[in-house]
Amino acid sequence: MVTLADVARAAGVSKATASRALSRPDMVAADTRERVLAAAGAMGFEFNASARALTTGRTGLIGVLVPSLANPYFAPIVTGVQRALSEHGDNILLAVSEGSQSSEHELAGKLASRVDGLVFIAPVSPDSAIREFTSKLPVVTVDRTVPAVPGVLIDTPGGVADIVTHLAGLGHRAIAYVGGPEGSWMAERRNSAVEEAARRSGVDLTVLGPVAPRIDAGLAVAERIAAERSVTAVVAYSSYLLLGLHLGLRDAGVRVPEDISLAASDDLTSISTERPDTTALRVPLEEAGIAAIRLLQEPNPPKRARRLRIATELIVGASTARATGSGRLSTRRR
Amino acid sequence: MVTLADVARAAGVSKATASRALSRPDMVAADTRERVLAAAGAMGFEFNASARALTTGRTGLIGVLVPSLANPYFAPIVTGVQRALSEHGDNILLAVSEGSQSSEHELAGKLASRVDGLVFIAPVSPDSAIREFTSKLPVVTVDRTVPAVPGVLIDTPGGVADIVTHLAGLGHRAIAYVGGPEGSWMAERRNSAVEEAARRSGVDLTVLGPVAPRIDAGLAVAERIAAERSVTAVVAYSSYLLLGLHLGLRDAGVRVPEDISLAASDDLTSISTERPDTTALRVPLEEAGIAAIRLLQEPNPPKRARRLRIATELIVGASTARATGSGRLSTRRR
């Protein structure tokens, strides 16, 4: 292993100068710099991250805590985090909590002692458990608000509300919303937003769930909805769920969008670009990840923790159509 | 920040003893140990990972390089890696390459200098680029073989072959295989395996692709297959692809499995447990991740690099059925 001392010796300078030449090139004379760089290059020198971290107190690592990698909602956020981090040469220390409160807390604790900052994605832990870390290091949440902790809020609640309003505008009077997992802070926000939007639009709302973000769950729900004949439009909170609904409704002989309109309050692009042509949200997940890092690195989080809101955009597709007549009874195929 | 010295002082012992009490409890007297542990607990002591890494030369970090997180195939592997790592309290340093050779190599380089080992998942880089790291630190590949580098091979090629054989056994004489991305080592292995199996079973094989692991890609392929009337069974290499095919075939009025049998050479559980009831593979992805770590930590990789083969299992579902008469013409609905 080649150390800074080796490079310094080879270049005929002191360790300090070698260090400067490599880390802060503008602090040394041009020719010295060249010599050091050449030596370092020739010897294949690489900084020892641990030694560096020990002296500077910065590890160059950001801990990212995610409930699951299997959910296409979280993956892009992590990718965004990486993108933002790479600008400073930092890396992601990843931990998957599998959605368990205890492992989330435990993993966070493990990460906390080796990173410069912590990103909690959709944490399920209580506020106190998250705030506990803020005294040790910078913390930011995504898709969750914790008092006094900076957070990125992806406005899917606003997005579902837009969907409901859109459906109402198409004449739908009875809408079903299939909501997310119990205990999810964001899921509850979305539920409220949907209810509020439904109330304002004067549509009759059925909230189903909590339901897992899985295809089979969508299939199961599809059966209930097929039976619920008054409903003319369904909104699903997750992309997998939507797919299950799509498949299930067809199986039940319910046509989309002729018999029933279908929309997702999630972003479908990661699994399918534009087709099937479904009314859904554009959710800038990667941007959310980037925003999280920006927040994390923000100099002095004012006493009132900063919040970054990420807007979503309604993309109207062919899966939603004008409601026909009075409910679905008139149009059902069988 | 409370350091070992603080704990030592509080417990009335030397740093060395405190260190031992915490790291190798059996090297100190019971009562001393108690005292140190109590002090450490009371003061909320935590090891400084960087300092530890600097002295021991072990960072407790394993670099994991993955082409994408959006693909449900990779996520469970990473989860498996984490599980295996957690036994020793190690962590994952994650990097997503987005499938680009250059960023894969660059990211690997960055990780290499801060980790104890490197896991390449389905790397796209040339052999030489991967082998280059083996001189620096332990390396293992998943879903790819590199001479002299230990690797975990998930036997999806064997799995697709099983599927083809199964279909042949059901009387299918014309099968389409929709294969994976160009430049993917594994995709080529699967292609070969399918061709071989088809030859052995005497079935007529159409290889379509390369195709992206996306729903829209499946929809597009479905159109071609619907037109290709002789084909009575389709095998898709990815779960998203399969979903697209499923949806697309129905749109085209092709029934599954009456008109056409459908199977996936991927594992569908992460997106949907058992339904839709599709013939697919059980692919122990998490085990593959665990195996990778086992390989990585194996004491002395013999000169001939170790290979671990992960078997897949064919799960026959309702999406495949006996071929009826002579091709699909007789059974098409319209």
Place this chain on the structure above:
DNA sequence: TTGAAAGCGCTAACAT
């Protein structure tokens, strides 16, 4: 069983 002391590789005052 315990302690003293020497470093691991690097950076950051402080001098020069």
Place this chain on the structure above:
DNA sequence: ATGTTAGCGCTTTCAA
């Protein structure tokens, strides 16, 4: 602009 020096927090000989 460059060098000297003193650690960062920990583990690990080596002695006692």
